[in-house]
Amino acid sequence: MEHSIISSIGYSSQSGKKSENNITNLDTTEEALSFQILSENDRTTKFRKQYYQTVSDLKWNDYKWQIANRISTLKELSTFLSLKDEELKAMDKETTHCPFAITPYYLSIIDLEDKESAIRKTMVPSINELIISEGECEDPLSEEESSPIPSIVHRYPDRVLFLTTAFCSCYCRYCTRSHMVDGHTQSLKEHWEDGFKYIREHKEIRDVIISGGDPLTLSDNEIDYLLSNIYSIEHVEMVRIGTKVPMVLPQRITDNLINIFRKYRPLYLSIHATHPDEITIESSIAINKIADSGVVMGSQTVLLKGVNDNEVIMRELMHKLLKVRIRPYYLYQCDPIIGSKHFRTSVERGKEIIHSLRGYTSGYAIPQYVIDAPKGGGKIPLLPSYYKDSDENNIYLYNYEGKEYAYPDKKRIT
Numbered sequence: 001m002e003h004s005i006i007s008s009i010g011y012s013s014q015s016g017k018k019s020e021n022n023i024t025n026l027d028t029t030e031e032a033l034s035f036q037i038l039s040e041n042d043r044t045t046k047f048r049k050q051y052y053q054t055v056s057d058l059k060w061n062d063y064k065w066q067i068a069n070r071i072s073t074l075k076e077l078s079t080f081l082s083l084k085d086e087e088l089k090a091m092d093k094e095t096t097h098c099p100f101a102i103t104p105y106y107l108s109i110i111d112l113e114d115k116e117s118a119i120r121k122t123m124v125p126s127i128n129e130l131i132i133s134e135g136e137c138e139d140p141l142s143e144e145e146s147s148p149i150p151s152i153v154h155r156y157p158d159r160v161l162f163l164t165t166a167f168c169s170c171y172c173r174y175c176t177r178s179h180m181v182d183g184h185t186q187s188l189k190e191h192w193e194d195g196f197k198y199i200r201e202h203k204e205i206r207d208v209i210i211s212g213g214d215p216l217t218l219s220d221n222e223i224d225y226l227l228s229n230i231y232s233i234e235h236v237e238m239v240r241i242g243t244k245v246p247m248v249l250p251q252r253i254t255d256n257l258i259n260i261f262r263k264y265r266p267l268y269l270s271i272h273a274t275h276p277d278e279i280t281i282e283s284s285i286a287i288n289k290i291a292d293s294g295v296v297m298g299s300q301t302v303l304l305k306g307v308n309d310n311e312v313i314m315r316e317l318m319h320k321l322l323k324v325r326i327r328p329y330y331l332y333q334c335d336p337i338i339g340s341k342h343f344r345t346s347v348e349r350g351k352e353i354i355h356s357l358r359g360y361t362s363g364y365a366i367p368q369y370v371i372d373a374p375k376g377g378g379k380i381p382l383l384p385s386y387y388k389d390s391d392e393n394n395i396y397l398y399n400y401e402g403k404e405y406a407y408p409d410k411k412r413i414t
């Protein structure tokens, strides 16, 4: 395929450019302000007092205000953080491989005094991103090769990825689609129509994953339009939405959006969760509202060096997710996008972390550890080895404590 999935559908990807195009598309009804904060986490309260004292609760809790006031330049960021050398150098560059933007809310939950804070590492550009290592490339999953039309990635027979926007409210430094994200959202409808047509014509598609960018940055009307069109296709059995919004912009989960979710069944949300610090009072309220609406939620987490590659942190994250009714789903080995070496752990480390969960916490708290194989090979599960060997009568296995057990498994003699 020669086309770039995003550029050919009218997106631009100018790194670091403040992108407010989505805002003009957002609903301006009062429902958009219906995210009610019953309480606020302490870090955010302190942050608001220090930097946003004149901003009312109503504004702060309005997702449109959060998007319009994203921090997206070095100058703005340095008002809040004392930047490290490696961050300063990266922000000074004309372009890194991934754009930079963060909502005031998500910035507020970072420990600003801690230069090694986990969430900060995932958001603030670092000079390490400019180091290109062996095996890295722009599109490691070769999604463009599995893209019959710009808005669709069709890798597995019965399901498709529907790329609906290139916009995110915050940009993760390790994003697999960093070469696509950021930019404009105008003229999307005609590309969506192509997507609907493709799905309609391919009767083998039973599962549609609405992705991007972050689809929950689209307006209520657009989300409703997308869902109603996809659900009207007879052979589509389920729809999933991939999003990080509940963690980075919980204010977006308004009553109106919840009412839209209620109209569609079965609807799944795959929520991108990185670190336990993301589960705040605000995100918990938002996520519980989603759960109450009948949407089924699973999590997707990328294993990141110095961020969550730690047994205690990973267990805490999985426990916190379960408490807000998100079932841990995937733990991804970090994709080898350009400039990602500083984020990538060894696969062995990932297996050790999974080993530290199995047997030591509820099975529900254990995500499936996978590598999304380069060149479009799909997800390949990775497990610590519990198998020892076998003979004619038994297989011999290790349990979570390393003790050996035999299970009767007589081999068939022909």
Ligand code: SF4
Pocket (backbone or CB within 6 Å): 167, 168, 170, 171, 172, 174, 175, 176, 177, 178, 181, 212, 213, 214, 243, 244, 272
């Ligand atoms: S929210 Fe998702 S699509 Fe957006 S930058 Fe992060 S990983 Fe990429």
